Amino acid sequence: MARLDVRDIQPVNRHSIIHDEFExxxxxxxxxxxxxxxxxxxxxxxxxxxxxxxADGYEVERHAPDEFVARFPKLAA
Incomplete structure (x- = not known):
């Protein structure tokens, strides 16, 4: 399982980095x-x-007012 903390990444760059990590x-x-x-x-x-x-396996938990942990599962082959 990969973990990526994007809170220190410029918002404009987050989605592309997340997509690359997911791929x-x-x-x-x-x-x-x-x-x-x-x-x-x-x-x-x-x-x-x-x-x-x-999408059915997606989960998100709020750990603090500024900390959300979300899981994006990739379908098995």
Whole structure:
């Protein structure tokens, strides 16, 4: 499982970095993202654009006011 904390990355660059990290995963692996807000727009983007994204397996937890941990699973082959 890969973990990526994007809170220190410029917001304009976050989505492209997250997409690259997701693409590098093996089928069946999960990308865990730590973000400063709930990543609902990213979820919808993945759901619409990323064929290998397992939307049913997506989870998000709020750990603090500025810490959301989201899991983006990649479908198994």
């Amino acid at each position: 590098a995963l093996e089928p069946g692996e999960t990308l865990t993202i730590v973000n400063d807000h709930e990543p609902k727009p990213l979820f919808y983007e993945f759901q619409a654009e990323v064929e290998r994204f397992d």
